[in-house]
Amino acid sequence: MQLDTLFVTIVGSMAATLTTSSFVPQMVKAYRTKRMQDVSPYLMALFASGTTLWLAYGIFKSDWVIIIANALGTAFNLVLLYMKYAYKSSRLDEAR
Amino acid sequence: MQLDTLFVTIVGSMAATLTTSSFVPQMVKAYRTKRMQDVSPYLMALFASGTTLWLAYGIFKSDWVIIIANALGTAFNLVLLYMKYAYKSSRLDEAR
Numbered sequence A, B: 001m002q003l004d005t006l007f008v009t010i011v012g013s014m015a016a017t018l019t020t021s022s023f024v025p026q027m028v029k030a031y032r033t034k035r036m037q038d039v040s041p042y043l044m045a046l047f048a049s050g051t052t053l054w055l056a057y058g059i060f061k062s063d064w065v066i067i068i069a070n071a072l073g074t075a076f077n078l079v080l081l082y083m084k085y086a087y088k089s090s091r092l093d094e095a096r
Helices: A003-021 A023-033 A041-061 A064-089 B003-021 B023-033 B041-061 B064-089
Strands: none
Touching: A003 A023, A003 A064, A003 B041, A023 A064, A023 B041, A041 A064, A041 B003, A041 B023, B003 B023, B003 B064, B023 B064, B041 B064
16 A cells, blocks of 8 residues: 555544544433434434445445444434434423 | 446435535524534534545545535534534523
8 A cells, every 4th residue: 555545544534533423422412411402303314314325335335444434423323313302202391 | 437336426426415414404403493502512523623534535536526525514514513602602591
């Protein structure tokens, strides 16, 4: 692997790590506060649909960075979507 | 372009469209309700950092799908981060 190819691969891996891990603090915040009323369910639904297609794209291209990042991204967003509805039903009085 | 390459490109473009557009309903919801208390600022900060690196990755690879998707993704998340702080300061009584 050439040095410039290695550099580009490192930038891509860092990018994937940042975008995928960004959903972790949202899960932590939601778990702590048990509130997700201000979070749009379409954010998670569209994002999880998109990362599922990115996962297929990664499999076609045999690109492990894309496969791992998007498998995790899909899982995180499905968890958030579940939390959104779980916490909504336990706080009907505040539902918006 | 071969048929299977075209198919993979279409899957990638659909994936990029979905993950990038997922932040639009969040912006609409935040604008309407003027509330983003349940949204973690780290989600937008990490995501915008990640899409900035993805943008660099797209430029290195001369991949326009990656460039456009991540330029928009960065912009959307910076707007959301701005909204988070703009709405917080106007509702100090409810700040968490």
